Amino acid sequence: MHELSIAAAVVERAQETARAHGAATVDAVRLRVGELSGVVGDALRFSFRLAAEGTALAGAELIVEEVPARAACDGCDAEFAVGSPPRLWCPRCERPAARLLAGRELELIGVQLAQPDDVRPPDREPCPAAPRSAGRGEDA
Ligand SMILES: [Zn+2]
Numbered sequence: 189m190h191e192l193s194i195a196a197a198v199v200e201r202a203q204e205t206a207r208a209h210g211a212a213t214v215d216a217v218r219l220r221v222g223e224l225s226g227v228v229g230d231a232l233r234f235s236f237r238l239a240a241e242g243t244a245l246a247g248a249e250l251i252v253e254e255v256p257a258r259a260a261c262d263g264c265d266a267e268f269a270v271g272s273p274p275r276l277w278c279p280r281c282e283r284p285a286a287r288l289l290a291g292r293e294l295e296l297i298g299v300q301l302a303q304p305d306d307v308r309p310p311d312r313e314p315c316p317a318a319p320r321s322a323g324r325g326e327d328a
Pocket of ligand 1: 265279
């Protein structure tokens with residue numbers, strides 16, 4: 189299933205981002221999906237929930253930004269919406285000479301982490317000897 193492999197790849201990349209930033213969980217991921225990418229939004233959302241189960245993305249929101257397909261005519265430079273199913277005909281000169289400008293996107297454009305990065309002054313290294321936590325006890 190097309191959407192499931194996409195969802196799995198998105199979950200994997202978002203988890204890498206979370207790890208790199210020291211965040212335990214991901215609140216939301218944002219995808220840009222073109223009208224002609226062949227991805228079905230509902231199937232993608234369903235697959236995302238499956239792929240996110242048991243990961244840092246469990247319960248994360250999938251935000252899909254849909255990009256309408258647009259094309260331009262080589263003859264008259266008119267830009268027009270292609271629609272779905274796509275029609276690559278210039279509505280002005282009625283010729284099949286259109287360049288696709290947008291609509292095939294499938295990109296992960298944002299990962300919203302549950303915890304922001306630690307804010308540190310750029311010219312100071314964190315002290316490795318700093319105590320990690322207060323109030324340690326044997327009865328935990
Ligand atoms: Zn034209």
